[in-house]
Amino acid sequence: MSEYNPSLSVDCVIFGLDLNEQALKILVYERDIFHNEYPGNKNLKFPGSLVAEDKNLDDSAYQVLNELTGLKNVCLKQFHAFGNPDRIKNGEEKEWVERHYGVNIHRVVTVAYYALIRIDKLNPDQSMIKDKLRWINVDNANNLAFDHSHILEHAREALQMDMILQNVIAFELLPEKFTFMQLQSMYELILGTNLDKRNFRKKMSKADYIVPLGEKQNGVAHKPAMLYAFDRKKFEKSRETISTFFV
Amino acid sequence: MSEYNPSLSVDCVIFGLDLNEQALKILVYERDIFHNEYPGNKNLKFPGSLVAEDKNLDDSAYQVLNELTGLKNVCLKQFHAFGNPDRIKNGEEKEWVERHYGVNIHRVVTVAYYALIRIDKLNPDQSMIKDKLRWINVDNANNLAFDHSHILEHAREALQMDMILQNVIAFELLPEKFTFMQLQSMYELILGTNLDKRNFRKKMSKADYIVPLGEKQNGVAHKPAMLYAFDRKKFEKSRETISTFFV
DNA sequence: CTTGTTAGTGTAAATTAAACACTAACAAAA
DNA sequence: TTTTGTTAGTGTTTAATTTACACTAACAAG
Numbered sequence: 001m002s003e004y005n006p007s008l009s010v011d012c013v014i015f016g017l018d019l020n021e022q023a024l025k026i027l028v029y030e031r032d033i034f035h036n037e038y039p040g041n042k043n044l045k046f047p048g049s050l051v052a053e054d055k056n057l058d059d060s061a062y063q064v065l066n067e068l069t070g071l072k073n074v075c076l077k078q079f080h081a082f083g084n085p086d087r088i089k090n091g092e093e094k095e096w097v098e099r100h101y102g103v104n105i106h107r108v109v110t111v112a113y114y115a116l117i118r119i120d121k122l123n124p125d126q127s128m129i130k131d132k133l134r135w136i137n138v139d140n141a142n143n144l145a146f147d148h149s150h151i152l153e154h155a156r157e158a159l160q161m162d163m164i165l166q167n168v169i170a171f172e173l174l175p176e177k178f179t180f181m182q183l184q185s186m187y188e189l190i191l192g193t194n195l196d197k198r199n200f201r202k203k204m205s206k207a208d209y210i211v212p213l214g215e216k217q218n219g220v221a222h223k224p225a226m227l228y229a230f231d232r233k234k235f236e237k238s239r240e241t242i243s244t245f246f247v
Numbered sequence: 248m249s250e251y252n253p254s255l256s257v258d259c260v261i262f263g264l265d266l267n268e269q270a271l272k273i274l275v276y277e278r279d280i281f282h283n284e285y286p287g288n289k290n291l292k293f294p295g296s297l298v299a300e301d302k303n304l305d306d307s308a309y310q311v312l313n314e315l316t317g318l319k320n321v322c323l324k325q326f327h328a329f330g331n332p333d334r335i336k337n338g339e340e341k342e343w344v345e346r347h348y349g350v351n352i353h354r355v356v357t358v359a360y361y362a363l364i365r366i367d368k369l370n371p372d373q374s375m376i377k378d379k380l381r382w383i384n385v386d387n388a389n390n391l392a393f394d395h396s397h398i399l400e401h402a403r404e405a406l407q408m409d410m411i412l413q414n415v416i417a418f419e420l421l422p423e424k425f426t427f428m429q430l431q432s433m434y435e436l437i438l439g440t441n442l443d444k445r446n447f448r449k450k451m452s453k454a455d456y457i458v459p460l461g462e463k464q465n466g467v468a469h470k471p472a473m474l475y476a477f478d479r480k481k482f483e484k485s486r487e488t489i490s491t492f493f494v
Numbered sequence: 495c496t497t498g499t500t501a502g503t504g505t506a507a508a509t510t511a512a513a514c515a516c517t518a519a520c521a522a523a524a
Numbered sequence: 525t526t527t528t529g530t531t532a533g534t535g536t537t538t539a540a541t542t543t544a545c546a547c548t549a550a551c552a553a554g
Contacts, residue, residue, distance in 0.1 A: 007254050008330075008356055053354055057330035081328040081358045083255075083304035107300055109255055109358070111328045161412065181501080198503075199543070222500040223550035428532075445534075446512065469531040470519035 004050035006103045009110040010061040011048035011148070012076070013155035014069075016119040016135060017173040017189065019182055024189040025119065025135040026152070027068075031096060031145065032132060040143035044136070046151065048110065050101050061113040068133070070123060075116045075172040079158035080151075083109035087147040114155045116172035163190055166239065171230040177213060179225035180204065209235035251297035253350045256357040257308040258295035258395070259323070260402035261316075263366040263382060264420040264436065266429055271436040272366065272382040273399070274315075278343060278392065279379060291383070292392040293399075295357065297348050308360040315380070317373025322363045322419040326405035327398075330356035334394040361402045363419035410437055413486065418477040424460060426472035427451065456482035 014027040028044040047068050051060045057078065065074055085107045088094050097105055119135060138156065142149055162168035173186055184200050187193075204210060209231045217224035261274040275291040294315050298307045304325065312321055332354045335341055344352055366382060385403065389396055409415035417433055431447050434440075451457060456478045464471035 005254050005354070007252050051330070051356075054332050056332055057328060057356065078328065080325065081304060083298070083358065085301050085303055107252070109298075109304065109356070111330065111356070161408075165408065165412070179501085196544075197501090198545080201502080202504095203542090217501095217551095219552085220500080221552040222498080223502080225501055426532085443512075443514085444532090445514080448533080449535095450511090464520095464532095466521085467531080468521040469529080470533080472532055 002052045002054045004101060004103055005053050006050065006101075006105045007108055008051040009048050009108050010051060010057060010064060011046045011110050011112045011151060012061055012064050012068075013046055013112065013114040013152060014065070015114060015116050015138075015155075015159065015173065016122075017186055018119060018135070018137075019185060021137075022185060022189065023137045023139070026138055026141060027117075027122075028134055028136055028141070028144070029068075030132045030134060041136075041141065042143060042145055044134070044141075044148075045145040046112075046148050047133075050103070050108075051111075057111050058113075061111075061115075065115055069117065069121075071117060071121060075169060076113050077115075077158070077162070077168060078111060078113050080154045081109060081111045082147060082151060083107075084147065089146075093146060110151075112151050112155065114159055116168075116170065118173060118175065120175065160191055163187070169230075169232075169235065171235075174230070177215070177227040177229055179217065179227060181225060183210070183228070207238070209238055249299045249301045251348060251350055252300050253297065253348075253352045254355055255298040256295050256355050257298060257304055257311060258293045258357050258359045258398060259308055259311050259315075260293055260359060260361045260399060261312070262361060262363050262385075262402075262406065262420065263369075264433055265366060265382070265384075266432060268384075269432060269436065270384045270386070273385055273388060274364075274369075275381055275383055275388070275391070276315075276376070277379045277381060287390040288383075288388065289390060289392055291381070291388075291395075293359075293395050294380075297350070297355075298358075304358050305360075308358075308362075312362055315376065316364065316369050318364060318368060322416060323360050324362075324405070324409070324415060325358060325360050327401045328356060328358045329394060329398060330354075331394065336393075340393055357398075359398050359402065361406055363415075363417065365420060365422065367422065407438055410434070416477075416479075416482065418482075421477070424462070424474040424476055426464065426474060428472060430457070430475070454485070456485055 016025045016027060017023075018025050027047070028041075029047050031043045031045060047064050049060060049064045051057065055063075058076070061076055061078070062074075065076060066072060087110075088097060088105070088108055094105065097108070138152065141152055144152065159168070159170075163170050170186055170190060174182060180201055181197075183204065184195055184197065187200070188195055210228050211231050211234075213227045213229055215227045217227065263272045263274060264270075265272050274294070275288075276294050278290045278292060294311050296307060296311045298304065302310075305323070308323055308325070309321075312323060313319060334357075335344060335352070335355055341352065344355070371378075371380070385399065388399055391399065406415070406417075410417050417437060420433055421429060427448055428444075430451065431442055431444065434447070435442055457475050458478050458481075460474045460476055462474045464474065
């Protein structure tokens, strides 16, 4: 393991979809030292790490994610670098970082990534810091540590834009088998809008990468819904042909 | 002036529109030491700088741009951070950076910005390094110094995306008074497509932020075109109301 | 067998996108 | 003064997409 660069970090905004609570959530790390000491969410931060001198940024972010969740092949995307010189405040914030990493820092530029994972896939036992992780609703995530609330705003926007341009597969967030209503909820929760059910189904059922499984929900106390799956190959193929860019 | 952080830089991909040559161009800096020594464009790089410890990233990029061009109020947007440990090769590349800045470097992460300026606004006399600057066609800009060709690819994509989403005002690139054909050329050169003239005019003339000046070209050896101007206030207002996000 | 709950379906009207070819206005050259 | 070369400017038809909107079907639980 080579040395950390004390000026460089990566942070991961990890999004998950809670279809029961109908909420978009993020996975945050609870700083132990400040447990219950600080009001609001000031003890919550995004998982992150200083960057080792011989590692590139993507790999560093990936490693954070992997150590945290035990997951591989996770969708991870850089969206912005944050470099305000006082984004880590002198005092407790700076002290915490220095104690945590065992290095002296001056100013730290962080390169922020967002990741999409399925909440149910996260097995806490595979995490190196399982008891310090919490899923919280994005809408209740104000007043985080450092400038992480600011980072979150950017992350949500980036996710929205990528979803609109279909550059990013928000299908990472859904279970393998999902219903149309769940698909619609995903769009609604990420975009923050309400969509018309019939028009949504009409439009989405034209996409060949959403394949009906001929299988229904069971055990539900209402009309069971058809289950669908996402075909990644067909999706990749259809992405290539989004060439017709109008004005 | 405070110290440079030897691990952090900003680079500016400066786009300009050459309506005579019908080309999208970039402003590059010619490294003097390697003048005519290197094949291809290996002596050309984007303007950039190491980041001072007490400066934020946006301000650093802005300063690079300002010292280079003498321009203020320039459209500048961060689009990606590049941090491959060997993006600056050992040997001549590393040596050049160390000689240029007078510091020893190990690994440098660069935060890249793109800027949009009008080529005619750049008065070389206001630049601190006027004789080292060159506008080159983006399409001939392969094989630049460091990883700058790679950075350019990302910059073009970011510009295209921002233009499609109308998050960025590519109007920064046009003269104050422009014709519809020039407007169309801008879209075509940035998006790399051909657009139908009549459909383009139909669509764009609905935008209230493009205002006809009731004034025509003169001195041209063909039917003179109507001149238009861009109304920034109306544009900002219309941006707010792009709320109807479909799927 | 009633109730509560979510699934699933179609149509008509309005809007937008796409394809496509000729005349008008000017300067320069003949 | 006429011709030539060049770019400006204009409309219609067809197809595709978007929007708005309300009822029946299928299940579990009580």
